[in-house]
Amino acid sequence: MKLIDQSLVVKKMGGRLAKNQVFKGIYLAATLFSLVVLAILMFRIFTQGYAYLSWDFLQNFTSYVASRAGIKAAFFGTIWVMAVTIPVSLILGVGTAIYLEEYAKKNRFTTFIQMNISNLAGVPSIVFGLLGLTIFVRFFDLGRSILAGGFTMALLILPVIVVASQEAIRSVPGQLREASFGMGATKWQTIYRIVLPTAVPGILTGSILAFSRAVGETAPLLVVGAFAAVRYLPDDLFSTFTVMPIQIYQWAARPQEDFQTLAAAGIIILFIILIVMNSIAVLIRNKFSKRY
Amino acid sequence: MEVKTVVKDEKTMRNNKPADAAIDKSIVYKTDNLNLWYGNNQALKNIDLDVYENEVTAIIGPSGCGKSTYIKTLNRMVELVPIVRTSGKILYRGQNIFEKTYRVEELRTQVGMVFQKPNPFPKSIYDNVAYGPRIHGIRDKKTLDQIVEQSLKGAAIWDEVKDRLKENAYGLSGGQQQRLCIARCLAIEPDVILMDEPTSALDPISTLKVEELVQELKQNYSIVIVTHNMQQAARISDRTAFFLNGEVIEYSNTNKLFSTPDDKRTEDYITGRFG
């Protein structure tokens, strides 16, 4: 049964290998492109902002005098808001994903939820701000508080966490579930001990992307009622507050050049928060990620 | 749960029952006119088959005849395939496992399973074996250590892995993985063990060990084993069922089935070059 001409196969091999190499180059270039853009961005920000980086910058509240302005209130505001956003969005997001992938029957209701979630991903952040203002600030009477801001942010980033987690859960091989059920494990035990640990890397990728976005968002919090100039630290979840991107935005909009430099310094701090936060997530992700 | 059904009922006279069923042995599993479909494709047809306590029941038959499907039905694992429909009854210790109120987790705790493809968890070797006991509430480190060691020994893999218990199970060879899965199953000391070609990936020595293990476990447990190896079926089983195209062609005492089969098709199959 000689249907394949080996000499032809060998002849074509060169072309295929070349194609492989070319595409490897293209894919590498795609990766490098992103890295280069990041490097340019970083470089521009650092050269502009490093001069204002100092201990004082972290220790001081904002001021109308650029040289003594600092990021303290915004820094802590961001930490507080994230402390609400991260757990709330994780619980809601991963919970929804588990529900949809493991519990829900594939019926119209699930399709409806699914549609909802993907759709939320495309709603502009400022509309979430309007929602937060109507619901959390006014309806639940949380006022212009960290809690209201944190909840709004959590809803904003929910879709990314849900969709990423769903994909991760879906790609856990069925035979692992079978093995666990076969031992008499209950559904929840199987999910909690087998499915989730296996899906952790994917869930974390979504979370990293989502949290990163939450750290950098301005518009929804402005609408919800975060302030722009705050000279005290929040003392509980009901405090008024500001966050770093708002502070940065405020500074960047000032006419004085010094404040724009200040904004750059603020961005550097924001980067640092981002990198610390992502590193923690990446460490966890790496711990859990293996191919099978 | 402890209701014992004595064999001597009207069913004894049916065709598919072993002719010389030990009268006083209790039935663990009673399958009653079971039909199963994957979508529109019928994979099991009118299965009647009793599994007896403290016996090894072997299931043989050509590839695709429904052996895996059948034993996956015994612990309702087959339900994980969404398109599956069943009709008929399976009584486990007298209770119909298809009943709505039946607790499938309890069933699966009492009925261990070893799959056709080795499927360890992406965890350490230790955690793979300790998984079962842990989910059933055993937390004590010492007890777990003991269970892990005994189970791995039971599955004839202890010596190979005792120094790498913390390593990922995916670093094991195919046969090692399969024995690990057997160990994992033993760790919860089930009442019945379902084995889907457990030794197909094993070398003769490990196979021997597993077969010896099966003989030993038989004292306390009931075992259903799917195998392609007819010598194996002959060596270790008390009863053998021959499946063909989703039907039980013949089910009887192993000696009888291999020496004087009733059905021409059984004879053809077992007297193939490998008979």
Add this chain to the structure above:
Amino acid sequence: MEVKTVVKDEKTMRNNKPADAAIDKSIVYKTDNLNLWYGNNQALKNIDLDVYENEVTAIIGPSGCGKSTYIKTLNRMVELVPIVRTSGKILYRGQNIFEKTYRVEELRTQVGMVFQKPNPFPKSIYDNVAYGPRIHGIRDKKTLDQIVEQSLKGAAIWDEVKDRLKENAYGLSGGQQQRLCIARCLAIEPDVILMDEPTSALDPISTLKVEELVQELKQNYSIVIVTHNMQQAARISDRTAFFLNGEVIEYSNTNKLFSTPDDKRTEDYITGRFG
């Protein structure tokens, strides 16, 4: 690529060479002092082993002894495990496959492989078989149809799947999946076929078919087969190598190895209860 190495070289005298190597058969694979480590764990030790054209070479040995590792080295699949290091040489048709400039894709096109665990692609049955020809540039629908049919027939699965060629391969039973993988491998008509326990998931009839196929393929191809089934090795292979703990303990003519093994350990292994 067509350099033929005649056996009569200084290596012939080495221990691990079959004593009665056919003098005028050409060597397909020449393994020369191969060592392989997974991290710090040595899995293969000083392997010297020649594979001859138009012969079936069987590899036997207990689980975890390095059989899979060895045949995965023959087509350099083992390199996919990042922690693997090798030393020594493997010559395929006279060329060292470890050389930097060696085209591993070409090697793998000429050397087909069937894995221990069936691993069909998540595609239709048809596309699984057509994958190989397609990547090698065969686009013609008619030719592809022919190839698919022939390959599936070759792997003794055509009758079972001919009506569901467009269905996903994951709906097949374990044994069907394995035969599909064999068909997939046949579809590119390789020069050498490496088989890692290809029949362990198969029933006797399919096993018989695959064995017959192997005998038939031998006319045109060279085959290396890992098996736990010693009867199988005895039945179908021309030469047999016995592996133990990563070493080749004995490699000789199959008849010789099974009747009068040189090494005590070989004897022990093959005269186990299954010998």
Add this chain to the structure above:
Amino acid sequence: ACGGGENSNGNNNSEPKTEEQGEKKLSGEIMIDGSSTVGPIGEVVAEEFNAEHPDVQAPIGVSGTGGGFERFAAGETDISQASRPIKDEEKEALEKAGIEFTEFKVANDGLSVVVNKENDWVKEMTVDQLQQMWSDGGAKMWSDIDPSWPKEEIKFYSPGTDSGTYDYFTEAILEANDKENEMTKAATLSEDDNVLVKGVQNDKNAIGYFGYAYYVNNKDSFKVVPVVNEEGKAVEPSDATVEDGSYNPLSRPLYIYVKNDSMKEKEEVKEFVRFYLENASAMAPEAGYVSLPQDETDAAMKAFEEATK
């Protein structure tokens, strides 16, 4: 920090507690929101006020003049800053909510018209010329305004259509002399004034306008256009000309609106507003704006006394 110097009492530390100090030991939260234009003035005031009353929390929001009034009407804020006077609809909403308020002027802003540094032809412009230039269907080339100017396309840079600055410019220039012109469609609009600055800096044929602060802080990088005022004199925007009103019609006042109840019931709000009005003149320049003339400051103080009686 001239504001700080004036207001922090250097003797406070050494002196024993005076009656006045005891009375001034304030705490509480003052909610301030509204115009992003006026925001910086509020910031200066709050910072200096904090120097005296560290326990008072006075966060400044920048929801915009309109957004600020919405929150003001919802009862969420004590003080609403505005870059324009309150509109009738907004007044109505406040009335409906039962909120009484007082309006105070706090500073002046001089909208500055600028051209590129290399523009050597524009010496001054009249309101009519500006109107002709910026109106929809008006001039396209510089030469359309004055034949001696080059035959080059004018590039317009304007703040976004929904900003107070745009509104004011439309009112003062485009709708001057009872006309109803709309702004030219050729204008490049941006929500960010710094972006306009960059635009004019980089474009030889550009003309743009924005708040005084953006002009002052980039004085050297473009040329300001003197605008002929009501008295017929071409005047450049400067601290002096805006303060004394000779830079018109492009000077606009900036306001704060305070809820009367807050001033009455919350001591800290009252003190804050007093502090605001007393020091606005000194502090407005810190934020890039121009102080009110003395008579207007006095009027504001009087209104304050009235409201807190």
Add this chain to the structure above:
Amino acid sequence: MALANGQSVRDLIKKKKSKNSAGNFIEKAVPYFLLFTAIVSVLTTLGILYTLIVETFIFFSQVPIGEFFTKTEWLPFAGDPVYGILTLIAGTLLVTVIAVIVAVPIGLGAAIYLSEYASDRVRRIVKPILEILAGIPTIVYGFFALTFVTPLLQQAIPKLSFFNALSPGIVVGIMIIPMIASLSDDAMSSVPNSIREGALAMGATKFEVAIKIILPAAVSGVVASFVLGISRAIGETMIVTLAGGSNPNFTFNPTETIQTMTAYIVQASTGDAGYGTTIYYSIYAVGMTLFVFTLIMNVLAQYISRRFREEY
């Protein structure tokens, strides 16, 4: 199998079982809790829809719906306002299409590189670095577009206006690269290695494995990443506000200045428009249009994902 203390595991398990009523409770409660979490997302959507719909109705009582969908001018602030949403849709489409042209090939390319070519170490280092791109505040991107990308583009295209659709489109694309790259990489990486091995063993090159085996197997995750990325691009505000200008302009020419639906929402809601004006209601009408816009895209994506998904 008896343990050291003489007990058998079987008895031990039975004993634990009888005590374990908490476990039973959890088992029953968990699905309800999870359902609750899922419902939160539905409520969020309903909340958003509610906020949008009521005000949208008021808007259409003031502006004829026909005008809204047919006019090609968007001049809400003019003395005689015109509301032609096509203008904003054109702006949104333009920016989104440019972003997709940038992000999909680059993101997917990077994903394939990371999952199929890069060593595990490289992957572990590069992936998190890429993800930083997703967290850069959008104003930073906005200024990057304005002060870096636009001048760069102006050198290549002299006719490019200072504000244009091209530059923010590219930068929005850059912003969503990590979303596509990282999520697609995850999807492809979770295809079992045995499948990869099967293909490589047939002499397939890595390229062929990636394109013909891995990508189809991972299609559901890859499409999901596209949807999230594109959704983000459609919903992005700051970058387009800063670098796109705010001149609504019915054009498909990327070198011209434009306004997107989101940019308008930001402009109108942070700006000076009073509560209760038509402009105020227009925010919601535009929001609603955007909502329908993403809905259509999602339906399409789900269809594609179902159609091409290959189960393993």
